[in-house]
Amino acid sequence: MTTINTIQKSPRPVRKPPAVRARGTGSVLAFGLPLAVIGLICLAAPLLPLPDPALQTLGDALQPPVWMDGGNWSHPLGTDHLGRDVLSRIVHGGQLTFVIAIVGMLAGAIPGTLAGLVSGFYRGAADAVISRFVEAQLALPFILLAIAIIASRGRSLAVLILVLALIGWAQYARVVRAETLSLRERPFVLGLRCAGVPTLRILLRHMLPNLAGTVLVLTTLQIGTVILAESALSFLGLGVVSPQISWGAMLADGRDQLSHAWWVAAFPGLAITIVVLLVNLLGDAMRSWLDPKKRRY
Amino acid sequence: MGTVLELRNLTIEAATARGTQVLVDAVDLTLEGGEILGLIGESGSGKTTTVRSVLGLLDRNVSVASGEVVVLGEQVQAPGRQNVDRVRGRHVGMVFQGASSSLNPLMRVRRQLREVVRTHLPKLSAEERDARIAHVISRMGFTEVDRVLDSFPHQLSGGMRQRIAIALAVVTEPEVLITDECTSALDVTTQAEVVDLLGSLTAGSGMGTVFVTHDLMLASEICDRIAVMYAGQIVEMGTAKDVVHRPRHPYTRALLAAIPSWDGGEIKAIDGAAPRITEDWTGCRFAPRCPRAEQICTTGQVPWVEVPGGDHARCHFALENDRGEAFLPASSQA
Numbered sequence: 001m002t003t004i005n006t007i008q009k010s011p012r013p014v015r016k017p018p019a020v021r022a023r024g025t026g027s028v029l030a031f032g033l034p035l036a037v038i039g040l041i042c043l044a045a046p047l048l049p050l051p052d053p054a055l056q057t058l059g060d061a062l063q064p065p066v067w068m069d070g071g072n073w074s075h076p077l078g079t080d081h082l083g084r085d086v087l088s089r090i091v092h093g094g095q096l097t098f099v100i101a102i103v104g105m106l107a108g109a110i111p112g113t114l115a116g117l118v119s120g121f122y123r124g125a126a127d128a129v130i131s132r133f134v135e136a137q138l139a140l141p142f143i144l145l146a147i148a149i150i151a152s153r154g155r156s157l158a159v160l161i162l163v164l165a166l167i168g169w170a171q172y173a174r175v176v177r178a179e180t181l182s183l184r185e186r187p188f189v190l191g192l193r194c195a196g197v198p199t200l201r202i203l204l205r206h207m208l209p210n211l212a213g214t215v216l217v218l219t220t221l222q223i224g225t226v227i228l229a230e231s232a233l234s235f236l237g238l239g240v241v242s243p244q245i246s247w248g249a250m251l252a253d254g255r256d257q258l259s260h261a262w263w264v265a266a267f268p269g270l271a272i273t274i275v276v277l278l279v280n281l282l283g284d285a286m287r288s289w290l291d292p293k294k295r296r297y
Numbered sequence: 298m299g300t301v302l303e304l305r306n307l308t309i310e311a312a313t314a315r316g317t318q319v320l321v322d323a324v325d326l327t328l329e330g331g332e333i334l335g336l337i338g339e340s341g342s343g344k345t346t347t348v349r350s351v352l353g354l355l356d357r358n359v360s361v362a363s364g365e366v367v368v369l370g371e372q373v374q375a376p377g378r379q380n381v382d383r384v385r386g387r388h389v390g391m392v393f394q395g396a397s398s399s400l401n402p403l404m405r406v407r408r409q410l411r412e413v414v415r416t417h418l419p420k421l422s423a424e425e426r427d428a429r430i431a432h433v434i435s436r437m438g439f440t441e442v443d444r445v446l447d448s449f450p451h452q453l454s455g456g457m458r459q460r461i462a463i464a465l466a467v468v469t470e471p472e473v474l475i476t477d478e479c480t481s482a483l484d485v486t487t488q489a490e491v492v493d494l495l496g497s498l499t500a501g502s503g504m505g506t507v508f509v510t511h512d513l514m515l516a517s518e519i520c521d522r523i524a525v526m527y528a529g530q531i532v533e534m535g536t537a538k539d540v541v542h543r544p545r546h547p548y549t550r551a552l553l554a555a556i557p558s559w560d561g562g563e564i565k566a567i568d569g570a571a572p573r574i575t576e577d578w579t580g581c582r583f584a585p586r587c588p589r590a591e592q593i594c595t596t597g598q599v600p601w602v603e604v605p606g607g608d609h610a611r612c613h614f615a616l617e618n619d620r621g622e623a624f625l626p627a628s629s630q631a
Contacts, residue, residue, distance in 0.1 A: 124357070187399040194352050195413045195465060196386025205412075209403045291403075 027285035035278045042094030050088040051075075054243050057083035062261045078263040080253065086263060090271050093245035097227060097272075100246060104161050104226040108168020109219055116173040117211070120180025121203060130173060137170035142229070143236070150238045160239055164226050172218060179214050183207055213287045220283025224276035231272070247272050301472040301505045302328040302351065302389075306364035307374075309346055313358065319574045320346045320359065322529040328505040330472060333495065335520035335537065336509045337552070341571055343529040344509050348475045350374055352391055353381035369472055387417045390466030392459070394478035399462040400450040406461055407446035410434075410468055417469045433468045437461070438494060456487030460494060467498060474499070474506045480515065492519050513552050517541040525549050528571045528582040535608025545602075545610035547589045581612070589614055 041048070051074075060083040064071045071078060077086040119130040146163045153159045183189065184207070192202050231248020233239035235255070240246040247268040254265025309321035321343040328334050338344045349355055351366050353374065366374035368384045393399055401409055410430045414421065421429065431442050437460040439445045450458055459479060466474060476495065480488040496519050499506045510516050516523055516537065523540040525533040525548065533546040544550045554565040569586045572578070580595040581587070587594065593613055602615040609615075 187393045187395045188401050190354065190393060191391070191399050191462065191465065192401075193354065194385060194389075194391040195416070195469075196382065197412060197416055201412075201416075206401050206404075210401070 025289065028282065028289050031278050031282035031285055035275070035282060038094070038275060038278075039098060042091055042098060045088075045091045045095060048091065050091060051085045053084060053089040053092040053245060055084060059083065062257065062264070064261070065263050077267050078261070080250075080264045081257055081261070086250075086267055089245050089250055090247065090268055093247050093250055093268065094271065096240060096244060096246045097230070097248070097275075100157075100160065100164070100230050100240075101223050101226050104164030104230070105168065105219055105223050107161050107165030108222065108226075109172050109215065111165070112169035112172025113176050113208075113211070113215055115169065116176025116178075117180055117203060117207060119173065120177040121184055121207065123181075127177070131177070134170045134173045134177075137166065138174075142167050143232070146233055146238055147236075150233075155238065155241065160230070160233065163233070164229060167229055168222050168226065171222065172215065175214060175218055176211055179211050180207060183210055213291060216290070217283050217287055220279045223279045227272055227276060299330060300327050301330050301369060301503075302326075302507070303367040304347070304351075304364070305367065307347065307350065307366060308362045308364050309343070309350055309355065309359060310362040311356075311359045317576055319362075319576060319578070320529055321350070322574065323364065324526075324529075324531055326524060326531070328473065328507060330503040330505050331499060331501060332522065333499050333506045333508055333520045335516035335523040336507055336526060337511065337513050337516050337523055338526035339511055339552075339571065341528075342526040344526045345477055347526070348391075348477055348507055348509055351381075351473070351475060352385055352389055353379050386413060386471070387469055388471050389473040389475065390469065390471040392462050392466050392474070392476045392479040394481050400458060400465075402450055404449075405446070406448055406450065406453075410446070410465060413465055414468055430468065433464045434461075436498070437464050438490065454487075455483055456490055459483060459487070459491055463491070463494065463498075467504070470504070472504055474504055475509070476506065477509045478511070481510070481512075488515070495519060513541065513549075514556060525552070528574050530582060530611060532583065532612070533608070533610045535604075535606075539606060539608045543606075543608075545604050545608060545615045546583075546612045547587045547614075548583045549610075551586075551588075 057079070060075065060079050061081055063075050063079040063083075065078045065086075066073055066076045068078075075085050075087070077090070079085055080089070115130050115134075119127040145166060149163055149166075150159055153162075189202060189206065192206060193199075197206075227248065230239050230246060231251050234241070234246060234249035235252030240249045242249075250268035251265050251272070254261070254263075254268065257264050304324050304326040307321060307324045307326075308319065311318045311320050324343075324347055326334070326336075326347075336344045336348065346355065346359065350361060351368070351374070355361075361374050361376050363376055365372050368388055371380070371384070372378070373380045373384055400406070407430065410433070411426060414426050414429060418426070430446065434442045434445055439457075439460070445453070445457070445461070450461070453461065462479070463474075463476075474495075480491050483491060492515065495506055495508065498504065508516060508520055513523075513525075517540070520537045522535065523533075523537045524531050525540065525546065527548045533540060533544065533549045535545075540549060541553065544553055548567075551565070551567045555567060557564050567586055572582060572585060574582065579597060581590070581599045584590040584594040589612075591613075599611050599613060601609055601611050602613075603609055604615055
């Protein structure tokens with residue numbers, strides 16, 4: 001038998017381990033920074049020199065933005081039908097919008113991911129039960145469910161987030177289950193089982209990180225869905241109500257004036273579009289950033 | 298060096314929609330420390346099922362119907378009883394085919410090795426643990442230990458990954474190492490590296506290795522003994538030299554004849570396919586494809602015949618045609 005020395009003579013080059021910036025850092029910053037700036041502005045709203053977002057000045061109602069005829073610098077983005085400053089309302093409304101989007105997304109993502117993981121990894125009875133729940137959830141029209149819950153539980157932020165979690169979790173469970181089913185058959189999982197690594201550790205330390213990319217992308221898509229769902233609910237009077245402000249609620253408010261005062265709805269709509277787009281792009285950038293296979297040295 | 302692994306009369310069945318299928322039928326195997334035992338057979342012969350049962354990795358509908366698996370004198374598998382958790386990773390290590398996916402792609406090699414060591418040897422200090430990891434990696438033939446340890450799996454070549462997978466299996470110094478087609482996805486040079494490595498790991502140590510493969514010639518290179526499986530049964534068992542040079546079972550001879558040769562002769566494929574074995578099967582499993590088959594082969598039990606020299610074959614005619622390479626099946630002689 002030849003000895004191991006034959007191998008030692010010709011070690012193939014091992015690529016140098018990281019220490020260099022991963023590819024995608026640029027795009028993560030490009031999308032993450034604006035998002036952080038928007039978030040900070042919304043957070044610091046009370047400190048900024050903006051008029052009170054709830055201050056009604058009926059004499060100034062429906063003023064156009066500053067660059068249009070009749071617009072002026074005291075209301076750069078115009079006013080709504082009650083004379084409230086649109087810019088100030090967007091900045092203040094952003095706080096609640098972000099909170100609802102993030103908490104609502106997490107409230108769906110965490111239980112959904114865990115349900116999908118358990119369902120896909122253990123299969124059998126657990127899978128049958130969880131999958132039927134997912135199907136039941138997906139079969140129910142969301143608005144109907146939201147009306148039923150909010151009507152019986154009353155309107156509050158907690159109930160709103162519960163409703164948003166209910167829309168989201170089934171999606172996560174579905175996708176994570178499918179991903180887990182394929183992941184659990186990978187030889188490295190079998191290897192871990194052979195090595196006697198406890199199941200819980202395999203699930204949390206090996207499966208979950210491998211699922212993170214998928215969940216992250218889903219999460220970013222879901223933040224958009226949550227913002228839109230919140231505005232739909234607010235529009236129906238089931239979500240955020242005055243004097244609280246969210247972008248969705250503003251969008252709903254402005255809808256009636258769309259033909260003669262487009263700015264009331266357009267600017268919160270633009271804010272939603274920009275934020276949702278940035279979050280999606282950031283998610284995409286982070287996926288390749290987090291994946292060691294896609295790193296460049 | 299004592300016996301480290303024993304399969305006693307192990308029968309494994311699968312419950313399918315078409316009834317019970319026998320995947321492994323009354324397999325008896327013993328593995329000594331310091332020995333490499335080859336388990337050879339075509340796809341579906343039950344070799345993978347056999348070794349997977351040792352670690353309790355059978356599918357849901359597959360179960361041990363009778364017999365037992367004994368590791369270091371302790372029963373780990375028996376009908377309705379499974380006690381593999383204590384030996385998994387600690388006393389029995391396993392390496393699979395598919396080097397590219399046998400490691401967690403998101404974890405550096407060092408962390409993966411640490412995790413296994415920590416699981417089984419929690420009392421080691423951090424320094425002892427890292428020393429052990431560095432030692433096992435250098436034993437795998439790597440010279441740049443730290444660079445390998447700080448790599449992600451995708452930064453390593455296929456052969457390197459397979460050696461890391463072996464390192465993961467042997468870092469706890471198990472008494473039994475099971476390799477399931479672990480060289481099949483590798484090119485010939487890397488195959489040689491891995492095979493040499495397995496040889497040097499096993500020889501003279503207390504560890505016994507089961508080398509599962511479909512490659513008879515490769516097995517004859519490194520194995521001390523070879524067991525040939527066909528349709529769930531061991532049909533021939535003996536020293537590697539005897540099995541390859543003086544095959545006693547028509548199936549082994551057919552396998553050897555199917556190996557392409559240098560002189561450009563025709564490759565002799567075995568006609569037909571392995572049968573699906575149900576509980577009511579009678580006679581020799583190879584009879585439908587056997588050139589030597591006679592009436593007696595299709596009924597009753599086929600004896601496990603001891604051949605002078607210590608080898609065994611499950612064939613009525615195992616004692617005949619003892620002429621080595623010059624052997625021709627009786628049917629073609631007529």
